Amino acid sequence: MPLTILAQRQLRSKVRFSSETKVNLRENMMSDLSESIANGNVVKAFGLGGRLKRHLGELSYSYADNDVVLETSQSALRSSAAIILVFTQYSFFVLGAIQVLNQGLAFNDFVAQYSMLVLLAGPMNEILDYANKLNQSAASLHRVRHLISLEPEGSQGPRQVKDLGDLSAGVTLDVEDLHFSYPKGSSIFKGLSFRVERGETVAIVGASGSGKTTLFHLLMGFFEGESGRLALNGVDVRELDLEALRAAIGIVFQEQMLFNASVRENLAIGSTEDQVEDEELWLALEQAHAADVVRALPKGLDTMIGSNGIALSGGQRQRLAIARAIVKNPPLLLLDEATSALDSISEGHIQAALKEIYKNRTSLIIAHRLSTITHADKILVMDHGVVAEMGRHEELVERSNLYRSLYEAQVEGFLNSAGVEDV
Numbered sequence: 057m058p059l060t061i062l063a064q065r066q067l068r069s070k071v072r073f074s075s076e077t078k079v080n081l082r083e084n085m086m087s088d089l090s091e092s093i094a095n096g097n098v099v100k101a102f103g104l105g106g107r108l109k110r111h112l113g114e115l116s117y118s119y120a121d122n123d124v125v126l127e128t129s130q131s132a133l134r135s136s137a138a139i140i141l142v143f144t145q146y147s148f149f150v151l152g153a154i155q156v157l158n159q160g161l162a163f164n165d166f167v168a169q170y171s172m173l174v175l176l177a178g179p180m181n182e183i184l185d186y187a188n189k190l191n192q193s194a195a196s197l198h199r200v201r202h203l204i205s206l207e208p209e210g211s212q213g214p215r216q217v218k219d220l221g222d223l224s225a226g227v228t229l230d231v232e233d234l235h236f237s238y239p240k241g242s243s244i245f246k247g248l249s250f251r252v253e254r255g256e257t258v259a260i261v262g263a264s265g266s267g268k269t270t271l272f273h274l275l276m277g278f279f280e281g282e283s284g285r286l287a288l289n290g291v292d293v294r295e296l297d298l299e300a301l302r303a304a305i306g307i308v309f310q311e312q313m314l315f316n317a318s319v320r321e322n323l324a325i326g327s328t329e330d331q332v333e334d335e336e337l338w339l340a341l342e343q344a345h346a347a348d349v350v351r352a353l354p355k356g357l358d359t360m361i362g363s364n365g366i367a368l369s370g371g372q373r374q375r376l377a378i379a380r381a382i383v384k385n386p387p388l389l390l391l392d393e394a395t396s397a398l399d400s401i402s403e404g405h406i407q408a409a410l411k412e413i414y415k416n417r418t419s420l421i422i423a424h425r426l427s428t429i430t431h432a433d434k435i436l437v438m439d440h441g442v443v444a445e446m447g448r449h450e451e452l453v454e455r456s457n458l459y460r461s462l463y464e465a466q467v468e469g470f471l472n473s474a475g476v477e478d479v
């Protein structure tokens with residue numbers, strides 16, 4: 057009997073462990089499966105089908121193996137509970153019978169007490185079953201608790217400032233001795249400092265991985281710096297109400313994020329107005345050179361795009377994303393490689409249109425193709441977590457070895473690709 061009780065303790069912890077493993081394995085399986093479906097073309101292009109099948113197969117075998125252990129432990133747990141119950145009943149019966157025989161207990165009383173015990177056995181069994189289920193649910197409960205305990209976005213710090221002051225001609229941006237590294241990542245900014253005046257257009261260049269997109273993420277409040285300051289119109293972004301902060305920023309992401317919705321809904325998404333007039337949308341589409349694209353769609357603005365609708369090319373998506381940022385009409389515009397998917401002619405057209413859009417607002421532009429940013433008021437060259445150089449294109453070509461080498465490499469690359477290297 058004590059052995060059975062000891063075994064029960066072991067089994068209970070085994071059930072709990074297997075239930076936790078089950079939750080984790082299911083999570084891994086689902087995320088790997090949805091990722092491979094979403095990246096179906098990559099899987100096909102790289103011939104990963106076989107490897108993926110093996111990987112998912114292994115995961116499902118582990119899942120099945122774990123389920124066998126879980127079911128076996130549960131059955132053993134139920135059986136051991138039944139053994140304890142039967143043993144109790146049997147002992148009661150024997151002890152009672154001996155007492156009746158010795159005339160220490162009236163037969164009627166014995167029958168009454170024994171019947172009570174038998175009647176109690178049912179509910180006792182149920183209670184044990186519930187205890188078992190509770191033990192299994194503890195694993196899921198653990199996960200839910202973890203989710204609940206996650207800090208809601210923006211809960212760090214007071215974020216009480218709602219008013220950024222005068223936004224009519226853009227904002228000022230101060231980056232002061234900013235230090236930042238991603239959780240579990242290496243250091244990205246090691247004392248980044250620069251100032252952008254109201255209404256300026258500033259280009260940001262730097263090697264891939266130097267932290268250009270990260271700077272935009274910090275500006276949007278997705279992450280916070282470890283030390284130093286990022287301030288819009290003099291207000292530290294950590295003190296700014298997130299809604300007010302994001303209302304002031306229009307962003308075109310490096311990867312175009314369009315929703316499975318109509319063109320109209322995708323364009324109007326950023327606007328603070330409840331209803332955006334079609335006229336306004338068409339104006340933005342014209343400016344982003346996307347009007348022809350939308351006119352060619354079967355239902356114009358009402359055409360559904362995305363995975364449930366019409367598939368658009370990379371360049372078309374970029375133009376719609378630019379139009380969306382224009383509709384928002386923000387005092388601070390962030391463009392992250394916004395025209396990188398376009399051919400040179402379309403890019404030229406959009407660049408000309410963007411010059412109009414940069415007026416009366418502050419704009420930060422990340423660009424790899426330096427030919428697109430020669431007109432910027434300032435160019436900021438990021439290198440190893442700091443601002444290595446800052447100035448106008450002509451100044452930097454003169455004075456910055458780093459910028460000149462970047463620029464010359466691109467010009468040479470262009471001439472070579474055009475087959476005019478002998479010029």
Ligand SMILES: Nc1ncnc2c1ncn2[C@@H]1O[C@H](COP(=O)(O)OP(=O)(O)OP(=O)(O)O)[C@@H](O)[C@H]1O
Nearest residue numbers: 238239241244263264265266267268269270271310
């Ligand atoms: N969410 C993240 N978590 C951890 N590390 C990240 C995260 N996002 C980016 N990184 C890392 O931070 C570094 C800077 O990334 P970032 O995307 O800012 O570079 P970038 O300058 O925009 O590069 P590119 O020109 O290729 O777009 C990279 O080394 C990248 O691996």
Ligand SMILES: [Mg+2]
Nearest residue numbers: 268269270310
């Ligand atoms: Mg980037």
